[in-house]
Amino acid sequence: MRNLPLSKVYQLLEPGPVVLLTTASKGRANVMAMSWHMMVEFTPPLVACIVSNADYSFAALRSTKECVIAIPSRELARKVVGAGNCSGEDVDKFKRFGLTAVPAKQVSAPLIAECFANLECKVVNTRLVGEYNLFVLEAVKAWIDAAQKNPKTLHHHGYGEFSVDGRRIKLKSTMP
């Protein structure tokens, strides 16, 4: 995986792909599936997300204030749904779903080797955590796997139904 300029992170998350969120607490890594996230600022890249206090990842995210957002392509759909349908309280999801944890540079949460992009993030605002489980993250380091060409991402419509990215179109626009 090679470095991706932080100014390009929004181009990965703005289209709304399903992502995997990793955390690590007390020496134990966990991963969940997440679709409730959005960009908040271009540079430094700020990202808001909802991590429910019913999710096992919630406590780790709140206490360590670190996570990784890993973006899976369509080929990982079964692993993503699998990770979304069980809890890290009961199982080691990396092991169960054959996901490879790779040490990150700036956070304790691991990267996921199989994902085409990985964003190391720190929690920068928790003011809406109490009311909405809404965290604001800053991406402090971004990785891209250049070997995965034109990855197709997944977009969740509920209960395991996804739209897969189709063709790309390009219209004239000056807006980032």
Place this chain on the structure above:
Amino acid sequence: MRNLPLSKVYQLLEPGPVVLLTTASKGRANVMAMSWHMMVEFTPPLVACIVSNADYSFAALRSTKECVIAIPSRELARKVVGAGNCSGEDVDKFKRFGLTAVPAKQVSAPLIAECFANLECKVVNTRLVGEYNLFVLEAVKAWIDAAQKNPKTLHHHGYGEFSVDGRRIKLKSTMP
């Protein structure tokens, strides 16, 4: 357009489509393109979004606390990009781009007839507006155009480049 149960709103926004946001202030309607939004809660459907204070829509949204999120299909791509590349301060975008404003039921902002879904929204939280231009909305009424079958939505990668929804896949999952 017919009524859509509020409990299904998340299935439209969770996949991360580009949307149009309408506002109305002092008898004048406006529309902007938006990709920075996410679900916050299923029912009642809460949606967070970023509307920059550099956008002409910002003042109308903050003062009226009302808006409509209209979801365009791929056929409207040129109108979406057009609306995203000019300001309501200068032009009547409904007129310029041939978008039809239809009165909503519960908010002053108009629906857009050409969009396959329209969500009437009220601002319910402004605590992060000062810091991040982040509004939390509640969808109070939702409309769906049953005549538009299997609409393909747009997912923005920056500068007018979009992924269009491709095929749908269905995996076994108990998660909403």
